[in-house]
Amino acid sequence: MYTGVVPGTGRVTASETAGAGHELRIETNGHVDPQPGDSVSVDGVCLTATAVGPGWFEAYCSDETVDRTLLAERPVGAPVNLEPPLTLSDGLDGHLVRGCVETTTELLAAASTGEGWRYEFAIPDGFAGLLVEKGGVAVDGVSLTVAALAADRFAVAVIPETRERTTLSEREPGDRVHLEADPVAKYVARQESVA
Structure with missing residues (x-):
């Protein structure tokens, strides 16, 4: 975890x-x-x-x-x-990420917004139901918040500290990345599918 x-x-x-x-x-x-x-x-x-x-x-x-x-x-x-993995004495600063990547997707756009950055990613088939605006998503293992959600894409806001510490600083439109949905979203989606 x-x-x-x-x-x-x-x-x-x-x-x-x-x-x-x-x-x-x-x-x-x-x-x-x-x-x-x-x-x-x-x-x-x-x-x-x-x-x-x-x-x-x-x-x-x-x-x-x-x-x-x-x-x-x-x-x-x-x-x-x-x-490194989370220990029970660590603070939970992001969201729970299991390291079980569901799918990959394409970075569609990356643009500076003054101090920060906005990244837009395509929503892969079957993944839309696992995203919610202001909910969590892991992109290449980075805990991010969905800032905007459309039918075929979602956007995240990235602060300079996160961008500089991670590979997001090297990603360009057309690059492919890993996606993992918030674990809670997966369990809710599963319950709705069997109900």
Whole structure:
């Protein structure tokens, strides 16, 4: 479990197919310090550290992770958001993020709004019912608030601190990102579908 308050970014330093899955090595830049078996959020995807060293860790992506996420497509050198797991003594500054990415989407627009930024993303099929204006959404693991909602897109407002600490500063229109809905929205949608 995570909060979506990303302390900083690392980089992919190795990426290779491993059977039906994929193996990654991530340079941490000091933002996480996992032990083997620990969980780490990488661009919003909960991964398990399988090997660690000074300033890096390795993780295996299952075929399910490869199918649902963009991690196997991130090239060597690509920046990735990193977040350690939430502990019971931590404050909950963002919203609860499970690290279970539902889908990916495209960044449609990114524009400065004076001090902050506004990012617009396409709403993928089946995801619209999980979004609500002023509700939470995780984009590449970053906890954000839906500022505006239309039939085919949603917008978030990003403060300079969040933009600079995360890969949002490097994303451009046309780039693809991970999406995870607020867990509460998923349970409500499920209840409505079986009622």
